[in-house]
Amino acid sequence: MSEARELEQLRQQIDSLDQQIQSLINQRARCAQQVAEVKHKYAQPGEPVVFYRPEREAQVLRNVMARNEGPLPNEGMARLFREIMSQCLALEEPLQVAYLGPEGTFTQQAAVKHFGHAVTCRSQISIADVFREVESGAAHYGVVPVENSTEGVVTHTHDSFFDSSLKICGEVALRIHHNLLVTTPDQKVERIYSHAQSLGQCRRWLDQHYPGIERIAVSSNAEAARRASKEEGSAAIASEAAAELYQLHTQAANIEDRPDNTTRFLIIGRQPTTPSGDDKTSVLIASRNQPGALYQVLEPFHKAGISLTRIETRPARSGTWSYVFFIDFEGHRDDASIAPVMEELRNIAVDFRWLGSYPKAVM
Numbered sequence: 612m613s614e615a616r617e618l619e620q621l622r623q624q625i626d627s628l629d630q631q632i633q634s635l636i637n638q639r640a641r642c643a644q645q646v647a648e649v650k651h652k653y654a655q656p657g658e659p660v661v662f663y664r665p666e667r668e669a670q671v672l673r674n675v676m677a678r679n680e681g682p683l684p685n686e687g688m689a690r691l692f693r694e695i696m697s698q699c700l701a702l703e704e705p706l707q708v709a710y711l712g713p714e715g716t717f718t719q720q721a722a723v724k725h726f727g728h729a730v731t732c733r734s735q736i737s738i739a740d741v742f743r744e745v746e747s748g749a750a751h752y753g754v755v756p757v758e759n760s761t762e763g764v765v766t767h768t769h770d771s772f773f774d775s776s777l778k779i780c781g782e783v784a785l786r787i788h789h790n791l792l793v794t795t796p797d798q799k800v801e802r803i804y805s806h807a808q809s810l811g812q813c814r815r816w817l818d819q820h821y822p823g824i825e826r827i828a829v830s831s832n833a834e835a836a837r838r839a840s841k842e843e844g845s846a847a848i849a850s851e852a853a854a855e856l857y858q859l860h861t862q863a864a865n866i867e868d869r870p871d872n873t874t875r876f877l878i879i880g881r882q883p884t885t886p887s888g889d890d891k892t893s894v895l896i897a898s899r900n901q902p903g904a905l906y907q908v909l910e911p912f913h914k915a916g917i918s919l920t921r922i923e924t925r926p927a928r929s930g931t932w933s934y935v936f937f938i939d940f941e942g943h944r945d946d947a948s949i950a951p952v953m954e955e956l957r958n959i960a961v962d963f964r965w966l967g968s969y970p971k972a973v974m
C-alpha cells in the first residue's frame with residue numbers, strides 16, 4: 612500500500628471521529644442551555660442568577676484528569692475540556708472578568724487559564740480597581756495575584772480584602788517564566804523596567820548580566836514592555852505574551868532565579884461557592900497584641916486536625932489590634948469539621964472575616 616493510501620485511510624477515521632466529537636460537544640452545549648433554564652427557574656426573586664459554578668467546574672476537570680487514559684497528557688486533556696466548558700458557560704451567560712493589566716500580564720494569562728477563552732477579560736490598572744469592578748457589578752469576577760514562590764505575598768491584594776465584601780471563589784497557579792525584552796537584538800541597555808516582584812525574582816540574573824544598570828519598578832510587567840517598546844535604551848522583564856503584544860525581541864529567556872517560580876492568583880466574586888469535595892478556605896483574623904496571640908489563633912486548627920496551607924501577617928490598620936493573620940486551610944466552611952473551628956475563631960478574635968471557601972486549583 613502507498614503512503615498516500617495509508618494516510619487516506621487514517622484521515623477517514625479521524626474525519627469520522629471528528630464528526631462524532633463535534634456532535635457530542637453540541638449535545639453537551641444543549642444540556643448546558645437546559646441547565647441555564649433550571650438556574651433561572653429556581654433563582655431567588657430579586658437575586659441575580661449565578662451561572663458560573665466553580666465547584667462543579669473543578670469536579671468536571673478532576674474527573675477528566677482521573678479517567679484520562681492518554682496518549683494526551685492529563686493537563687492537555689483538562690485544557691481541552693476547560694475550553695469546552697468555557698464555551699458552554701458562555702451560552703448560559705457571557706462572563707466579564709476583570710484582571711490586573713494592561714494586556715500581556717501574567718494575571719491575564721491566569722484569567723484565561725482559569726476561565727477559558729470564551730470570557731471577556733477587562734484590564735484594570737491596579738488591584739484595587741479589579742476589586743472595584745467586581746464590587747460595582749461591572750465585572751462578574753476578578754483575578755488578582757496573591758503570592759509568588761520567590762518573592763512572597765502581594766500585599767496590595769491582602770490589604771484590599773480589609774475594605775471589601777468580595778469572596779474568594781477560586782485559585783489558579785501559573786509557572787512564571789521571565790524574559791528580558793528589547794526592541795533590537797543586542798541593543799545598549801540603560802534601564803530595565805518590570806514589576807517590583809519580577810525584578811526581585813530575577814535579582815541574581817540581573818546582578819550577573821546587568822550589574823549597575825538602573826532597575827525601575829512599574830505597575831506591571833506589561834507596562835514595562837510598553838515602555839521598553841517606546842523608550843530608546845530601555846529593556847523590560849516580561850512574558851512572551853508581552854513580547855508579542857509590543858513587538859519586542861527576547862534577548863534572554865527564562866531569567867528567573869528559581870526554576871520553580873510560580874505565582875498564585877485568586878478569583879474574586881460576589882457569591883460564595885458550595886463544597887466541591889477538595890476545597891480550601893481563607894480567613895482573616897485580628898488578635899490583640901498579647902503573649903501567645905498566634906498560639907491562641909492556631910490552637911483551634913490543631914485541635915481539629917485541620918491542615919494549614921498558608922499563614923501571612925499584615926500590619927494592623929488601627930491601634931485596636933496589632934496582628935492581622937491571613938490563613939488558608941484545607942476544607943470548606945460548610946464541612947462538618949470546619950464549622951466549629953470557625954465559631955471558636957470568631958469568639959477569640961478581635962475581628963474575624965471569612966474570605967471564601969473554594970475549590971483547590973485543578974490545573
Ligand SMILES: C=C(O[C@@H]1C=C(C(=O)O)C=C[C@H]1O)C(=O)O
Nearest residue numbers: 643646663664667668696699700
Ligand atoms: C453546565 C453548568 O453550568 C456551567 C458550565 C459547566 C460545564 O460546562 O460543565 C459547569 C459549571 C458551570 O460553570 C452547570 O452548572 O452544571
